[in-house]
Amino acid sequence: MGGNPAVSAGGGSGLDALGALGALDALVELTDARVDAQLGPVSIRVAAGERIALVGRNGSGKSTLLRLVAGLASPSSGRVRVRLDRARGPLGYAPQAFRASLLPWLSVRENVALPLRAERLAPSEHARRVDRALDVVALDRALLSRRPQTLSGGEQPLVVLARAVVARPAVLLLDEPCSALDAVARGTVRRALGAWLAASGATLLLVTHDLDDLALVERALVFAKGTSTEPGAGRVVADVPVAQARAQIARLAAGAEDAEDAEDATSAESGRGAEAHVAAAP
């Protein structure tokens, strides 16, 4: 139970927020944030440079949490604070509905460069940043003049991912970024994204169902669906180091998918996970 420094989850999860991470150090901070019928009260502190996976069943509130952090949803109660400024950099977001997020009247290049429009960069710097973002996703340069709706279902998420990293974000929010990619493309993107994260020092919040994506993160928040008092609202049931998250997801995949089972299965592990995180915390 106690001893988790960075994450606490309400709604009966039994995890506490001890606040070992000082409020001033937290880049992203949710305090009892709740979205009606979608996400139970969740308290999270994420330090600059941390890389965290959000795992758990569909409908357990992972994407809702990302939308709260992105400012695209408002908490019905509680507080969400993301400390970004010009010096730190912006927020990059690749939504799960990647196809719908592309602007079909712009070329692929213009879509990727959209977050740079507000920066008024010199043309050479603009082109360099777009090239760097395209390197991260290994997107074929021949596609740049095409419109996104003419790309394949496997190419479109690469455009969205490039757009998410092009402005050198301080916080990167990725919602199942590799789910539509083939195995080869997944491996390529994962390696390039890992290198980019290491070089940029960006904070990562990654929603995923893919065990291999956990190579990108240090720890994982495990989500479960609902409580007896609020059946529709997801909640965080564990904050564990990535090695334990693998076991957790494997167990869920093997059939122990009931939310209560998941919580029971992690209750013993979460204490160890918290210790590991204390050691890793800056």
Add this chain to the structure above:
Amino acid sequence: MSRLRRSLLVPALLIGAWTLAALAGWPSRRAMPTPSAFLGAAAHELVQARVWLDLLATLGRVLGALAIAVPLGGLLGIALGRRRATWRAVEPSLDFLRAIPPILTFPLFLLALGYGEASRLACTASAATGLVMLHVGLGLARAPKERAETVALAGLSARETFLVLHVYEALPGLLTGARVALAAALVVSVVSEMLVGAEHGLGARALDAMLAYRAELLWLVIALAGAIGWALSGALAAIERRWLDW
């Protein structure tokens, strides 16, 4: 069957039915000329200046109304549709206004602007503006919210958001609205020409033809009104097919 043959099938059937009806004297010999009488009268009228002046007068009124309605209705539609909450708040009122036959407001314009071209244009333009606004607003309110979220996260200014997002989101509704507004503008324009004496216009000419018992001229006017709607609507549909694929 080739596409051309398929497209000619319905007109051929209609002309056949028309010939049979005219020969049978149904519904009335006074209202239904034979195709040959119609073609003779059409050939005679189409070489005269008068019918072309009537056609151009109505076409000018319709295009004038659209020239006002497309930019004004487009901007109003963007203003109301870009926030779903705003659109939800105004939609019931717009549904009520949409249910009012536009020509019913013509006497109001006559009272306000007097018996003249200004009243005719104002009534036609207001009907067309409302329809363009409705389609643009609906298009924006129903556009995928992810696109607006992407632009919001990119931190663009209000001006850039308008130019990069709203204008393009508005275009499909603008073209659909313009096609619907075109049909409404044609109706309002022709009826207003009938109601208040216009020197030129298909409505005025149709009234003259009826009073003179010239059914073949009446049918020519009907065909010309159809031709205006068909040509303009076809042009707008071609623009939509060529440039808008979202």
